[in-house]
Structure formats: C-alpha cells, structure tokens
Amino acid sequence: MGRLVLRRLLATVPVLLLVTAGVFTLIHLTPGDPIDVMMSESADATVKENLRRELGMDQPIYVQYATWMGRLLRGDLGHSIRNREPVIENVGKRIRPSLQLAGLAMAISLIIATPIGILSAARRNTSVDRVGTSFALFGICMPNFLLALLLIFFFGVKLRWLPISGYTDPLEEPWLGLRSLVLPAITLGLALAAVVTRTLRSSMLEALSEDYVRTARAKGLSEWRVIRGHVLKNALIPVVTVLGLQLGTLIGGAVITEYVFALPGVGRLVVDAVFARDYPLVQGVVLLIAVGFILSNLLVDLLYGWIDPRIRYR
C-alpha cells in the first residue's frame, strides 16, 4: 500500500509539469496585460514599464516560467499581482468555503440519490423507476444558474426561509453558516445526485443479475437484506468513482454557483484572476486544483480496495 501511494505520487510530477506549462503558455497567449488592468486610468507609460520590470514581466516567457518553477521548488507560489498577497494566502482564505460547499453538496446528493437509485433498481420498469429516471433527467438537464435563480426566488425572495447570497463560516456560526450554504449546496448537489442516481441504478441492476444474488434469495433472505448485504456494496465502486471525479470539480469548478450566491470560493478566485490576468495567482490556483484532483483520484483508488477486498494493487 505504501509503495503504491509513493509510486502514484511520483507519477503526478510529470502531470503537474504538463499542467503548469500548459496553463502558463495559455494564460500568457491570451490577449490582455495585467499592468493595463491594474493601471487602467493611468496614462504614464514609464510607470507601467517600471512595474512590468519590477514584476519580471519584461522577460521572455520561458525565463518567466523557469523563474516561477524555481520559486515553486523552494515552496514559494509567488504573490498575486492584483492584491500583492502571497498566492498561498489567497487560496488559504478561499479553500474553506469551497470545501464546505463541496462537502455539503456531496452529502445532499447522496441523501437524495441513494434511496432513489436503490428504489429505481429494485423496482425496475415500474412507476417508481420512471419517477426516479425523470428526476435524474431533470437534474442533468437543468442548468445550474437557472436552478440557482429559481431556488433564490422561491426560498429567498418569496418564502424568505434562507439567505439569498453571502457566506458565513459554519465553523464560527454553525446555524447561520449552514443556512448560507444550503441553497448553493442544493444547486450543486442536485446535478450530482442525478448522475449518482443513474450510476447507482445501473450498477445495482448489474449486481442484481449476479449468481450470488440468486443464491442469497434462495437462502430465503428478505429482498432488503439481499440489497443491503450483497448488492449495494458490490454496486458502490462505480458510484465512488463518480464521486471521486466530481469532488475536484465541486471544489475548483463551482464558479457559476459561487458567482450567483456571491460565495468567496476557489472557483471565483481563479476566474477573477483570469479576468485580471493575474498570472501568478492563476498558475498557483490551477496547480493546487490539479494536486487536489490527483489526490482525490488516489483516494478513490484506495477506497476500491476497502470496498472490495478482492481488489489488490501490486
């Protein structure tokens, strides 16, 4: 197990190199100049040139990349051009809301998807299954900005049950914090629930047709015990895969949801940084998101072995 983790971590090095080089090239090729954005109203060309020199942006792109990598190897992700704060501090402040949102969205998706997925598979081709399928279709088709606005309209404006926008840290004020995250978490969680429902249903159907299920039934076990003890655990691997892949997306890619609900998360940070052409911040955040994706995939691989002991890595 230890060797596996080590091997997998080593394999991430070329991936990260490729990701950083790719992002570095792309962001520098995109038209727009961070100095222009910073000093939009200033007409002083000398000031702009001085600032460009100070930030090392007068150097050729490969020199800038080498400098950035050199700093990275010393554990320094650099400073944001826009707010001059260390990149790591920028991310540090934003990662907590993103993680909380991702966690809550995932919990909501599981709470919704598990019973619907199980019932749809157990009652295949009945009206229960059809309702489950319709729900999944709705969740997949519904654009999340529209769902967000509808949720805001009903629960925020009409019923006034929940806050419309903004963030309170649940670790500081649990009740207010939870309330501030409910609508965005439902927005994200519903789409994920739809995917999980379909995945769970199809993997359960596959498991239900296995010989060991027939044996279990022949032993006289109740249907519920067959599903709980034999089918569900075997059907979980594809679900864990989906959840693992989605975790990274939920943390770094919930941009629209973060925008609509004005949440200070990582997705919004990176998009704002792209708009401001804040090169070090974009580089740093993308690198950290890539690391997050790699680690969540590794975690999923390790979970396989725990769910199904037959899976052994060498």
Place this chain on the structure above:
Amino acid sequence: MRSSASDADLDRRDFLHVCALATSVLSPGLAVLPASAQTTPKKGGTLRVGFYLEASTMDPHLSGSKVDRQIYHNIYEPLLTLDVKLGIKPGLAESWQQPEPKTLILKLRQGVKFQDGTDFNAEAVRFNFNRMKTEPKSVRKGEVASIESVDVVDAYTVKINLRRPDAALLATLTDRAGMMVSPKVAQERGSELERNAKGAGTGPFEFVEWIKDDHLLIKRNDSYWNKQGGPYLDRIRYRPIPDDTVKLQSLQSGEIDVIDYVQPRDVAAVKADKNVSVLDVPSLAAFAYQLNQTRPPFNSKALRQAVAYTLDLEQIVKGVWLNVGVPANGPVPPTSWAYDKSIPYIKRDLAKAKAKLAEGGKPTGFPFTITTANIPINVQEAEVIQAQLSEAGMQVKIKLVDAATQLSDGNTKNFDMISYQWSGRPDPDGNIYQFFKTTPGMSLNWSGISNPQIDALLDKTREASSREERKKLYGELTRILQDELPMVYIVHPIEPKAFSLKVQGYEPIPDGMMRFRTVWLK
C-alpha cells in the same frame, strides 16, 4: 423613428427634469428623503450595501476602480467637495484663492484629526501631493501633473505652484487626487495600506476589516470633526454581489439596504415594487465608441462620418437603454455646467451616409469589426448598431472580449471600432482632454487622433479662468468632434440607485458616489 430637433430637445428636457428631481429629491413616494424633511435622524444600525464588484485597493492614490471611490468617499475626505449641482465647496480646505493662474492657495480646516489620532495640517497635504507624484505605482500622476510643487506657508495654509494654468484642478481635488491619507499610516504601513486602511482617513467612517470577496466593514468615526448632520450609522457593510439579478433580489428580500446601480432592464420592475425606492441619479458618464484613425478603414474621415450618420441614437437609447439615459451629442453630459444644449446629437441620415461612403471610396459599404465587452447590454447595443449599419451596406463583425483584452486592444490600437464606457468626472476636462489630446503616452486616446486645432482648444480650456469662457470652448470642441469623429458618442446614462424604505437622508450627487454621512435608518 423620431428624428426631429424638437424631439431631441424634449429628451434633453426630460433628462434635466430627472436631474432636478433627483437633486432636489422631490420625487413622490421616495423614502430617501433629506433628513430635514423627515423625523429627527437617529443614530445606530448597520447599512448593508451591495456592489457588483469587489474593491481593488484601499489606497486612494493607487486606485483605478469606481467601486473603490464609492468606499473612499466615506473613509477619506478630499480637500474640496461637490454639492448636488456639481459646484465646488469646502472640504478639508476651508477656502481657496487663486492670486494668479499658476498659484492656488488653500486654507485648511483646523482641528481635524486623522483617525489614527495624528493632526491634519499643511505638512500632511504636502506629503500627500508628493506621494501622488513620486510613488512608483501612483495612478494619480496624470491628475496632479500640473502641480509643480507644494509649499507649506503656515501650519494650515499651503501654496500650490502650478506648471501651467489648470482650470480643472479644483474639480480634480474633489475626488481621489484630493483625498488625504495619514502620513503616519502611509509611511508605517507601506503597501499594507492597500488592504488595511485603519486610521488612514479623516472621514465620517473608519475602516474596520476587509474580507476579500465577502465584505468590507466600516464604522462611525465618533471623533469626526463636523458635528452637524451625521454620521449616524454605526456601521456600513459593503458586499460584492456579482450577479445583478441576485443583487436586486437581495434588496427586495431585505438582505441588503442599498444597491449602487439598477440595470435598465430592471428599472421598471423595481419602480413598481412598493418595498423599494429608486432614485434616478443622472451621471457624468459618456458611453461611446472610439474609431481607430491610425489604420484603414477609419483613417478616412468620410467613412467615420458615414458610421455616425447611419446610427440612430434615439432608437439605441430607447431600445437598448430603455430610456435610462439620453442620446449623447458629445463627451459633456447634460449634468455638467459645460453642456451646450444648442448642439443636437447627430441624427440618422442614410442619404448623407451613402454620400459619405462614396466620398470615402466605398460606395457599396465596407467590412469592419466592433470590439466590445462581453456584457449583456453591450452585446445588445453592438447588435443593434450592426443591424443599423448594415442598412447602409457596412458589414460589421462583433468581437466580444473581456475587460483586460479590451484595454490591451485599445492601448495597442488593435481595433477598428471599440466601445468605451467612461464613468465621467465632475469637470468636463476629465471627459475630454485625455481622450483627444496629442501626447505620447496618453493612453485613453485610443483613436489616435492628432489635430492641432483640437490640441490648441484643449489647452485653452485649461487656461481659461471663467466658466463662461470654458463653456464656449467646450461647445466649440463638441462641434469639431462631431465633424472629426474620433469617437461616436451614444448615450449619457442615468445611474438609478435603489434603497430599502428604511434608508433616510441620502443626498444624491451626480458624480454617482454614495456618501453616507447624512444617512440614517428608520
């Protein structure tokens, strides 16, 4: 389609009428009445303000963002201020004198302290001007370029020596270039001032904290020098809410109390909401397109004129801006004392446009690209312009870009026609000079215009001492610009602001900045 002169006059009258309503605040049903017209103002409460954008820095000398200005006007104070009719009135400077065109003497207010406890005096003023002129990242250099040096005459008198006469300077000192930062804070805190403005200003409110992309909090300055008319609010909490619909719904559901701008598409619905009051604050803004004179096709004056004669501004203002603004005759907005209402905006005249196309050697039209920001109202406007220009045979492609690309395309003159939305400045100089003056490095002159007659007139507007004389010069400039067309002006927008009914005592000033000293909560 309406194109008669009388209609145009009517529109302008409507606009000025709205100005009058907003500035005297007599609109029926408005809760945002001056304190005197309501019950006695009371202290207390937190005002929650929603902005579409996050602030960028707390240092007024390094700021290039309109949202920053909105906050600064409550923390810092400028040497001079504006009244509701854009007249200049005392601020931190009690009075001013101009013994000769190149000297400005300011008598400073005594007994004013910065929020860090240090004195505001002549030395502090000199420090601030030196900082604006020498700080490497200062964005104010252009605004204080006419200032040669600042002499301390006595503890509360400064003499500003100018390189050249600058009639716009007084108005310039009503905004960021006139805002005074505590020298102690600036020196001790350095670049940290950008994130933490504790103790830095003399204003009615003090900086408390700024959690990026979440909120910025300021509190009442109980030691504020002016004991009359506020500040009343305990705290003001600014929040960036990027989505306009959500921002508006936050106001309607009572989560915030003020929003700085209502989109034209929402104005009618918000005005119909009885739980919210809307104030139409006429702005100093001018929204336009710059035409690149440094390369074909718009190095041809006739082709620039062909574009202007094909555009139907009235239709654009009615259809896209939903009449939340008026067609523009040039860079000076109707709110300004320098506005010349005798100059009509350019009317659509297809026959004339076709003649100009023939004169420019393109009788059947020509292709070109409009570059504009990828924002719904800009896209809609560009599409209407595209349709209008196609009627004269011009084939327009629309290039949608983000703000950074727009700036870079403009600065490198990589465009044919590019949108430029300028929020405006209290003195007309701020809406004109830097856009049309031939000076290397004048980055807002994207069109590349270099015209000796315009240059000479621009310099005269800075040297002229009386408003009447300057107004005449700006009228002359507007006429020349309508002929030369380095920019095609479209609209002078109104900036509607919306409030919850409990907000009282707000005084609208047409520079669009929200000053909350007089505001209290019912």
